[in-house]
Amino acid sequence: MKAAILGCGLLGGSLAAALRSRRLSSHLVGYDLDARACSRGVERGLLDGSAASAAQAARDADLVVLATPVGAMPDLLAQIAGTLGPAAILTDLGSTKADVIAAARHALGPAFERFVPSHPIAGGEQPGLEHADPDLFEGCTVVTTPDAQTRPDALERIEALWRACGARIERMQADEHDRILASVSHLPHVLAFALLAQIAGQPDVQRRLTLAGPGFRDFTRIAASSAVMWRDIALANREALGKELRGFVAMLEDIEQALTAGDAQWLEQLFDLASRTRRKSSEGGHGE
Amino acid sequence: MKAAILGCGLLGGSLAAALRSRRLSSHLVGYDLDARACSRGVERGLLDGSAASAAQAARDADLVVLATPVGAMPDLLAQIAGTLGPAAILTDLGSTKADVIAAARHALGPAFERFVPSHPIAGGEQPGLEHADPDLFEGCTVVTTPDAQTRPDALERIEALWRACGARIERMQADEHDRILASVSHLPHVLAFALLAQIAGQPDVQRRLTLAGPGFRDFTRIAASSAVMWRDIALANREALGKELRGFVAMLEDIEQALTAGDAQWLEQLFDLASRTRRKSSEGGHGE
Numbered sequence: 001m002k003a004a005i006l007g008c009g010l011l012g013g014s015l016a017a018a019l020r021s022r023r024l025s026s027h028l029v030g031y032d033l034d035a036r037a038c039s040r041g042v043e044r045g046l047l048d049g050s051a052a053s054a055a056q057a058a059r060d061a062d063l064v065v066l067a068t069p070v071g072a073m074p075d076l077l078a079q080i081a082g083t084l085g086p087a088a089i090l091t092d093l094g095s096t097k098a099d100v101i102a103a104a105r106h107a108l109g110p111a112f113e114r115f116v117p118s119h120p121i122a123g124g125e126q127p128g129l130e131h132a133d134p135d136l137f138e139g140c141t142v143v144t145t146p147d148a149q150t151r152p153d154a155l156e157r158i159e160a161l162w163r164a165c166g167a168r169i170e171r172m173q174a175d176e177h178d179r180i181l182a183s184v185s186h187l188p189h190v191l192a193f194a195l196l197a198q199i200a201g202q203p204d205v206q207r208r209l210t211l212a213g214p215g216f217r218d219f220t221r222i223a224a225s226s227a228v229m230w231r232d233i234a235l236a237n238r239e240a241l242g243k244e245l246r247g248f249v250a251m252l253e254d255i256e257q258a259l260t261a262g263d264a265q266w267l268e269q270l271f272d273l274a275s276r277t278r279r280k281s282s283e284g285g286h287g288e
Numbered sequence: 289m290k291a292a293i294l295g296c297g298l299l300g301g302s303l304a305a306a307l308r309s310r311r312l313s314s315h316l317v318g319y320d321l322d323a324r325a326c327s328r329g330v331e332r333g334l335l336d337g338s339a340a341s342a343a344q345a346a347r348d349a350d351l352v353v354l355a356t357p358v359g360a361m362p363d364l365l366a367q368i369a370g371t372l373g374p375a376a377i378l379t380d381l382g383s384t385k386a387d388v389i390a391a392a393r394h395a396l397g398p399a400f401e402r403f404v405p406s407h408p409i410a411g412g413e414q415p416g417l418e419h420a421d422p423d424l425f426e427g428c429t430v431v432t433t434p435d436a437q438t439r440p441d442a443l444e445r446i447e448a449l450w451r452a453c454g455a456r457i458e459r460m461q462a463d464e465h466d467r468i469l470a471s472v473s474h475l476p477h478v479l480a481f482a483l484l485a486q487i488a489g490q491p492d493v494q495r496r497l498t499l500a501g502p503g504f505r506d507f508t509r510i511a512a513s514s515a516v517m518w519r520d521i522a523l524a525n526r527e528a529l530g531k532e533l534r535g536f537v538a539m540l541e542d543i544e545q546a547l548t549a550g551d552a553q554w555l556e557q558l559f560d561l562a563s564r565t566r567r568k569s570s571e572g573g574h575g576e
Contacts, residue, residue, distance in 0.1 A: 199565065211472055242547050275481070
């Protein structure tokens with residue numbers, strides 16, 4: 001199977017590495033706006049070749065993988081729509097699904113039925129293809145959100161590929177995916193960014209960071225993520241994220257009120273509910 | 289030197305272990321409301337004995353360490369005030385300082401000049417004396433916040449002890465400590481608790497947690513902390529924490545507005561400032 005990887009970052013590179021190490025693809029071509037990212041992929045043996053355009057990469061591919069920030073996908077889809085082979089299947093690795101599906105429906109025409117939206121819930125601390133890991137998807141969850149028009153055989157082939165890379169599949173509606181991810185991924189990222197931005201705005205920022213402990217470092221690790229990638233995710237999922245944000249602000253206002261009132265019991269109950277939920281979640285077997 | 293450790297949790301147990309392994313104390317007595325915590329300390333060889341009361345533990349001690357949640361310290365100080373030897377020095381491991389100093393001033397009378405407020409910025413994922421680590425303070429920062437009345441010789445002895453345990457000392461005013469820690473420690477804990485509480489309130493909490501990725505697990509690790517300990521910290525530092533909370537709510541409201549307006553540039557700038565600040569902070573050499 002010939003595969004085209006459009007977007008050669010950590011996820012695209014890791015999928016290329018996973019396909020290669022498991023002998024799932026006989027030929028891997030990459031494309032990235034930053035041509036050096038592709039060259040590094042070829043040098044490292046993850047890719048067989050680097051294409052000059054997305055359309056060129058997609059032309060002979062049996063499998064096309066969109067692995068860019070979600071904001072770049074509408075253009076990318078428009079660029080490849082005319083060159084897809086009649087049997088090519090497509091998937092994406094985007095963190096939001098309803099917007100990517102809408103863009104694919106708009107750009108792909110009849111090929112839309114061979115587009116399988118997917119979201120591997122994986123990531124690493126270090127961005128970029130140079131940190132690609134063939135086992136990144138081992139044990140992780142991949143959400144697929146097929147549309148009513150998605151062909152069952154395309155869906156099954158993409159899900160089988162993910163399973164072969166070690167992932168567990170959760171199939172659901174795009175709206176449910178976006179709603180849940182707003183709560184457990186997009187909101188936490190926004191909170192971590194907001195906290196760092198608040199600290200960065202203080203005159204004694206350096207002193208503050210010197211006194212930050214291991215808890216702060218865990219909490220803010222996700223704030224080192226790519227600003228462009230998260231700008232795109234936040235805007236693509238703005239409705240669900242906005243709802244979570246408003247709920248969170250209301251919760252913070254309740255907490256501030258309890259602090260002012262000195263309501264120790266309410267605070268302890270809230271913190272205890274949170275603490276028990278967190279400890280239960282870490283027993284889920286996904287490791288710490 | 290005879291030492292009394294009042295509160296046999298992770299921090300008290302780790303300090304006992306550090307003093308013992310570095311031969312800084314010839315006799316270590318523990319006291320805890322939960323007598324089993326002390327017994328475990330004796331069984332594990334961290335403590336030489338377990339006292340029936342805080343006053344009994346403190347009676348013959350050259351060094352008294354308050355290692356309970358900060359909310360328990362006023363009572364504890366009142367219990368030991370009458371039994372302290374005339375040369376005994378005291379310190380605490382509390383995460384807030386102005387309130388602990390006020391309680392010590394109130395309870396200790398003339399012995400207040402031998403009380404050295406300190407805060408080791410250390411912690412572990414697992415609470416309890418059974419996870420005590422003699423090297424927990426190795427490389428960590430300990431903030432001391434001496435009062436105008438604190439005797440310089442007491443301050444120097446406590447700081448020398450911390451250095452002998454591997455820590456680096458930052459001396460500052462209690463108010464500055466509380467203001468900075470509100471921003472880099474207390475607020476993040478409140479945010480992590482609030483996020484988990486928000487998720488716990490949803491009907492599909494289990495499904496949400498199943499779809500939480502490694503970023504969520506990092507971000508919420510501190511939400512597994514003790515509810516009682518953090519209730520005490522939040523209330524003890526309510527003024528500075530309240531100020532940080534209000535600033536944070538204003539930041540979230542700006543973000544929500546930018547989402548609604550689709551202001552990609554503003555969002556990217558904010559996220560980029562945060563991301564650069566976070567990456568710079570991790571170059572500080574405190575490790576990830």
